[in-house]
Structure formats: C-alpha cells, structure tokens
Amino acid sequence: MSPGIAKWHMVCPTCGYESAELASAINSKDIVSALDEHAREVSLKSVRDVNFSVLTQILRQLKPQGGRLLDVGCAHGWFLDKTKDFFRSSGVEPDESIFNATKARGLEVAHGYFPQALLPDSKFDIIAFNDVLEHIPNVDDALMACKEHLSPSGLLLINLPSSKGFFYRFSKLLARVGICGFFDRMWQKGMPSPHVHYFNQKNLTELLGNHQFKVVQTGALDVLHAKGLYTRLAYSKVNSVAKNVLLYVMLMLSLPILKLFPSDIQYVIARVDTPSGPNSAA
Numbered sequence: 001m002s003p004g005i006a007k008w009h010m011v012c013p014t015c016g017y018e019s020a021e022l023a024s025a026i027n028s029k030d031i032v033s034a035l036d037e038h039a040r041e042v043s044l045k046s047v048r049d050v051n052f053s054v055l056t057q058i059l060r061q062l063k064p065q066g067g068r069l070l071d072v073g074c075a076h077g078w079f080l081d082k083t084k085d086f087f088r089s090s091g092v093e094p095d096e097s098i099f100n101a102t103k104a105r106g107l108e109v110a111h112g113y114f115p116q117a118l119l120p121d122s123k124f125d126i127i128a129f130n131d132v133l134e135h136i137p138n139v140d141d142a143l144m145a146c147k148e149h150l151s152p153s154g155l156l157l158i159n160l161p162s163s164k165g166f167f168y169r170f171s172k173l174l175a176r177v178g179i180c181g182f183f184d185r186m187w188q189k190g191m192p193s194p195h196v197h198y199f200n201q202k203n204l205t206e207l208l209g210n211h212q213f214k215v216v217q218t219g220a221l222d223v224l225h226a227k228g229l230y231t232r233l234a235y236s237k238v239n240s241v242a243k244n245v246l247l248y249v250m251l252m253l254s255l256p257i258l259k260l261f262p263s264d265i266q267y268v269i270a271r272v273d274t275p276s277g278p279n280s281a282a
Contacts, residue, residue, distance in 0.1 A: 165264025
C-alpha cells in the first residue's frame with residue numbers, strides 16, 4: 001500500500017484497492033448524536049427500495065427454489081422486507097437502537113456482529129452484504145466465515161460503493177486541489193461506521209477468487225434519486241446548511257447526465273468455486 005490523498009488514506013498501486021484508517025464507533029453516544037438517524041433512514045429508503053427490488057429479482061432467478069437468506073448488517077430491515085415472501089430471511093445488526101426498532105417490527109434479527117451473532121452450525125443459501133462489506137475492517141475473516149456458513153450451492157451477494165464511480169472519482173479530484181469535504185463524506189469520515197475499503201469490480205473479483213469464490217454475476221445500481229436527496233445530504237450535522245444547499249443544487253442539475261458515467265454502486269454475486277458435480281448447480 002502507498003500513501004493516498006489524506007493521511008488516513010492508502011492505495012494499492014498494483015490493483016487500485018483503497019483503504020482508510022478510520023475507526024468505527026457504532027453505539028458510541030457522542031458520535032451518534034452528530035447524526036440524525038431518522039433523517040438518514042428517510043433519505044435512503046427510496047433509492048434502496050428500488051435497488052433491493054432489483055437484487056431480490058436476481059436472487060429469485062438464481063435461487064428459484066428459495067432457501068434461507070441472511071442479511072448482514074440488515075439495519076432497518078428493508079432487504080428483509082423485500083425478500084421474506086420468497087426466502088426464509090433473517091438478519092444481524094450491531095447497532096443496538098436500530099436493532100431494537102427492526103426487531104420491534106417483527107422481523108427475524110439477531111443483535112451483534114457477523115459471524116459471532118450466529119449459531120456455529122447455522123447454514124444459509126444466500127448471505128448478503130448490502131452496503132456493509134466496505135465497513136468491515138477484516139474482510140478476509142468475513143469471507144472465510146461466509147464459506148463456513150453457506151450451504152454447498154449457496155450464493156454470496158455483495159453490494160457496495162465502487163472506486164470507479166463518477167462521484168468518488170470527482171471527490172478525489174476535488175481533494176487533490178484541497179477541497180476535501182466531499183472526499184471525507186464519501187468515506188463517511190466522522191460517522192459511527194465509516195468506510196474502510198473501496199473496491200472496483202476487478203480487485204473485488206480477485207479478492208473473492210483468493211477465497212475460492214467464483215463470480216457468477218455483476219452489475220451496477222442507482223446511487224441517487226431526486227426524492228430524499230436533500231435529506232440524505234443533511235442527515236449528518238457536519239456540513240453547514242449553505243454547503244448542503246449548494247451540493248443539492250449541483251447534484252440535481254447533474255442527475256440527467258449521470259447515466260452516462262460509471263455508477264458509484266456495484267454488486268457482485270458469487271458462489272464457492274467447487275468442482276463440477278451435484279453441489280455446483282444452482
């Protein structure tokens with residue numbers, strides 16, 4: 001790894017993987033007080049509803065027989081809502097207040113971190129990381145745990161930010177000329193669970209291959225919708241109202257042309273790479 005744009009930012013010059021030395025503070029009252037969680041929930045729901053519907057349809061095609069699904073870091077349970085009518089869906093969530101709210105809705109959720117919150121012998125047909133893997137410091141341990149908890153023909157779904165995305169690359173351009181606020185926000189610096197990794201399709205596929213996962217499908221998802229956009233910018237109390245308004249206007253003007261550029265959200269679906277045979281079929 002080589003030094004990156006900020007003192008906490010590192011880049012691999014060979015594969016383009018990026019990392020950050022930013023500490024998680026989930027359940028820290030001081031950090032959480034700087035975040036309007038209700039506003040965050042409202043702002044993200046519209047775009048994630050659309051994306052989770054897309055991913056659910058893909059999983060139904062790949063797993064037409066259904067099965068057990070685990071959503072790691074399930075937050076407010078939106079992915080569980082989308083999948084529970086077809087799969088036996090459950091989740092794990094480390095944030096205590098969010099877990100309590102999701103559990104109160106009647107969803108099957110365990111409190112804690114993956115995989116410690118699971119029974120040692122539990123098996124799943126799908127394990128999903130929706131905007132979660134980029135927050136986990138040790139992704140190697142997480143992927144090894146996935147192999148242990150996936151059924152022989154199980155699928156791993158990873159949906160996360162892309163280092164090739166338009167907004168991320170634009171934030172790096174601004175940071176290089178001394179305008180660092182957008183770059184910090186892309187990493188969620190100062191928030192309870194900052195990003196500690198940024199991958200692209202190529203180096204993520206290589207990482208999965210190192211853990212004997214074979215990628216079976218990739219794609220891109222929407223990153224922004226006009227609905228809820230200002231609330232999404234303003235839920236963190238770090239920026240001033242003036243900065244948020246300016247950024248909102250810029251983003252609204254750019255929405256029609258964003259389709260021409262690489263998306264900032266990518267997904268990868270993989271299965272354990274086993275020899276051909278009965279267990280290798282979907």
